[in-house]
Amino acid sequence: MSSKHFITDPASLVNTALHSLTLTNPNVALDANNKIVYRRPLPSAGTHKQKVALISGGGSGxxxxxxxxxxxxxLSAAVAGTIFASPSSSQVQAAITSRTPRDQDVLVVVMNYTGDILNFGVAVEKARALEKEDRKVEMVVVADDVGVGRAKAGKVGRRGIAGTVFVVKIAGALAARGFALQDVAKMARLTADNLVSVGASLSHVHVPGRPPMAADQELSSKQVELGMGIHNEDGSARVELTQLEDLVEMMLKQLLNQSDEDRAFLSITADQKVALMVNNLGGVSPLEMGGIVNEVVRQLTSRYGISPARTLAGTYMTSLNGLGFSISLLKIVEDKEEIGIEGAPGMIELLDDVAEATGWSAPIRRETWENPNTASYDKNASLAVEDVSGNLKMDEETLMAALTKGLRRVIEVEPEVTQYDTVVGDGDCGIGLKRGAEAILAHFFQEPLTGDVVADVASIVPVVESSMDGTSGALYTIFLHSLVRSLRQISATNPGDATASVWAKALEKSMQALAKYTPARPGDRTLIDALYPFVETLGQTGDITTAAEAAQKGADGTKGMKASLGRTVYVGGEGFEQVPDPGAYGLAAFLKGMAEP
Incomplete structure (x- = not known):
């Protein structure tokens, strides 16, 4: 992972990050000396029914x-240590004794790490010794990680990781409803006992202020750390995987496979209700997280028959900017006798209760989950051009051969176009053009041209529209829509063969239509620098070969031309002096291919 950081002083980083929470949530305050974030006292005593304050915490990061x-x-309060290090017992004691309401008992929830258990435990024992008999303090330890099995974990036991968020959310919701300490603690333990989690990462992280990890300790480009901890710890194995599907399969086996005696911590069957959390360890993009969530749910459903009653996806517990994710499964307990708390709701209801905290993300209401909307529109949305035909004819084999040569040429030059666009753009132009060309060729295979020029061009428009995105896709779609209309108008007044002159007139009208939507003109370093010369020369000479050469000359002329439009405008450097405009080059390649004998 990158060792570059915007804030390189770890102490400053932790302190400023904690203070930021007071800026994003007016209801919380910061005890900076003790690194405690806590809920501000209510304006007047006795206005809140809550009987239990909930405290948690651990190392920052x-x-x-x-x-x-x-x-x-x-949570009522959270205590922060330095990065990946437990807070001191005095910090935790300050949270218990001075940063929670005096008329509330206290439940401390801590993850199963030696430093956390010892420091939070010392604080709990001190509080018990110092507090009056009418204020009670309890502690619950969460150990949900299955990445390290029984044999290796030994007496220490499983680590606590992202599933802990389920525990504090459910316990916090019960506390907010006014339940007593023994009930909130019992619900927290019940949640922890029905919880399993496992993580995986593509790399270790760099801690600000520390030297980078030695190269021989890092993962290779093909390795994944299975069972990754949240403090840079190694997992159960380093495996070489190339497919997300294989990684998710291994993770779910560690969570659910009852034949693995080393890890069979929790039995979940298909008929049991489950809550799923897919947690970002900090460095995975939301786009990629979406793909991961989809794969996890797909395998849970197809391989285990488990359809999660709730699916939470997002960033809940990170390892700094860890390039990984974790999966947590909570077996939902709703049976009143199994819960054993008079009047208590089930776990799902508590999970659905609103929590006003910046780090809790569950925006879907209970009513939506319980009564999902399954309606959809009857017909598939389509942007296809309506069925059209005309009186302009052309030999379909000749037209098919020309278009095929041009499209194949676009596919051939994709590496060049991509290289050029990497220099002056975002690198997607070549792929976009290739994708469009391949889609049109596939369309021709299924629906060969008919010789009716209007109908044939119209059939291509939806293919381009659905297969090409970005600026190029929009420009080509507008141009082709207009070309269909122009050909149709010519067909109505001058039926007959679609000669070079007819094509030139229709293309010229399409350029005029395109000009309404883009200010691009020759000299602006865009695909227009190839399109305009082609259309103009075709109209003057009636010869496609000469026109294609003019298009190529126009594209070549963009080399060294400073851009006036498009993403190239924002890209610094002198790359535009070395390469032509990628869009113009790709279009010229298509036109040259069409003109080949």
Missing amino acids: HEPSFSGLVGDGI
């Missing part, structure tokens, strides 16, 4: 856990 989970309906 796992944000939004736990400081971001402070708020109404979840």
Whole structure:
């Protein structure tokens, strides 16, 4: 992982990050000396029914856990250590004794790490010794990680990771409803006992202020750390995988395979209700997280028959900017006798309760989950051009051969176009043109041209529209829509053969239509620098070969031309002096291919 950071002083980083929470949530405050984020006292005593204050915490670097989970309906306070290090017992004691309401008992939820258990435990024992008998303090330890099995974990036991968020959310919701300490603690333990999690990462992280990890300790480009911890710890194995499907399969086996005696911590069957959390360890893009969530749910459903009653996806407990994710499964307990708490709701209802904390993300209401909307529109949305025909004819084999040569030429030059666009753009132009060309060729295979020029061009428009995105896709779609209209108008007044002159007139009208939507003109370093010379020369000479040469000359002329439009305008450097405009070059290649004998 990159060792570059915007804030390189770890102490400053932690302190400023904690203070930021007071800026994003007016209901929380910061005890900077003790690194405690806590809920501000209510304006007057006795206005809140809550009987239990909930405290958690640990080393920094796992944000939004736990400081971001402070708020109404979840944590009362969170205590932060330095990066990946437990807070001291005096910090935790300050949270218990001075940063929670004196008329509330206290439940401390801590993850199963030696430093956390010892420091939070010392603080709990001190509080018990110092507090009056009428204020009670309890502690619950969460150990949900299955990445390290029984044999290796030994007496230490499983680590606590992202599933802990389920525990503090459910316990916090019960506390907010006014339940007593023994009930909130019992619900927290019940949640922890029905919870399993496992993580995976493509790399270790770099901690600000520390030297980079030695190269021989890092993962190779093909390796994945299975069972990755949240403090840079190694997992259960380093495996070489190229497919997300294989990684998710291995992770779910560690969570659910009851034949693995080393890891069979929780039995979940298809008929049991489950809540799923797919947690970003900090460095995975939301786009890629979406693909991961989809794969996890797909395999849970297809291989285990488990359809999650709730699916939470996002950033809940990180490992700084860890390039990985974790999967947590909570077996939902709703049976009143199994819960054993008089009047308590089930776990799902508590999970759905609103929590006003910046780090809690569950925006879907209970009513939506319980009564999902399954309606859809009857017909598939289509942007296809309506069925059209005309009286302009052309030999379909000749037209098919010309278009095929041009499209294949676009596919051939994709590496060049991509290289050029990497220099002066975002690198997607070549792929976009190739994708469009391949889609049109596939269309021709299924629906050969008919010789009716209007109908044939119209049939191509939806293919381009659906297969090409970005600026080029929009420009080509507008141009082709207009070309269909122009050919149709010519067909109505001058039926007959679609000669070079007819094509030139229709193309010229299409250029005029395109000009309404883009200010691009020759000299602006765009595909227009190839299109305009082609249309103009075709109209003057009636010869496609000469016109294609003019298009190529126009494209070549964009080399060294400073851009006036498009993304190239924003790209610094002198790359435009070395390469032609990618869009113009790709279009010229198509036109040259069409003109080949």
